Amino acid sequence: MGFAAIAAFEVANVVVGEEVYGVELLSEQGGLVRASGGFSVDTKAFKDRVFDTVIIGSGLEPHPASAALIKFIQRAMKTARRVAGPCTGAFPLAEAGVLDKRRVTTHWAFARELRARFPRVTVEEDRIFIIDGPVWTSAGMTAAVDLALAMIEKDLGAETARSVARKLVVYHRRAGGQSQFSALLELEPKSDRVQSALDYAKKHLQNTLSVEELAEAARLSPRQFSRTFRAETGQSPAKAVENLRVEAARMMMERGRHSMDIIATETGFADRERMRRAFLRALGQPPQTVRRNSRALSS
Secondary structure (H helix, E strand, O other), X not given: OOOHHHXXXXXXXXXXXXXXXXXXOEEOOOEEEEOOOOOEEEEEEOOOOOOOEEEOOOOOOOOOOOHHHHHHHHXXXXXXXXXXXXXXXXXXXXXXXXXXXXXXXXXXXXXXXXXXXXXXXXXXXXXXXXXXXXXXXXXXXXXXXXXXXXXXXXXXXXXXXXXXXXXHOOOOOOOXXXXXXOHHHHHOOOOHHHHHHHHHHHHOOOOOOOHHHHHHHHOOOHHHHHHHHHHHHOOOHHHHHHHHHXXXXXXXXXXXXXXXXXXXXXXXXXXXXXXXXXXXXXXXXXXXXXXXXXXXXXX
């Protein structure tokens, strides 16, 4: 997945009809480099070369950066327009000292390690990507594509980025402030009946979504549904519904198209105060802060 972002730049060239981006794979010595997937890629030595954009490759887990790589990163910070560290690529950037006093993100599984090893770095683990000056960092795996699409949008405009996303068959990039976590994925129901109730809830957030309504969608009695739901997900139906509403409201805020009152109504909170209390319980911050952070990250 560390190479996934390359496809976005390749497709951007096709969409524009000319080679806007020239991609080169680099390593310290050059030549064939074996990837974690078992295949090898041909690379060129980075030496003292200068690039517009430098993206540090990421692996399945962090590895110490060589002295030459650290020197290359520090030089790139002075010569490149932007330097990016998707996923575990944030670790070499941190070792080079370029993340000090910056806001960054990484794969959620390594956020605690990044924070512990580099206390001068402000790690925000629940983000898809973060832009802090010339430094771009992202969550893991497919988030590298979101990062690349954001770069393309900044360079070539939103319409070109949307065209690239369509050709890649992906959502037109998730907002940088979007959560790495999904309420549905965290619940992980074991039975189709509970999954059916959750799918129903997500499609009908404006409804009351009482236990009786969800039980009917699951084709269980209310009592049996409540017992089964908690046993499979570890949450009450009411708590799960609230988390789904918070997630849906947060996505609407990130798109920035509606007022808080409309968002509260559309996602079933009924009013702004109920939505505010739910956000504080789920995210530890009010809706206004979520919207403000999202706008800051997208600017």
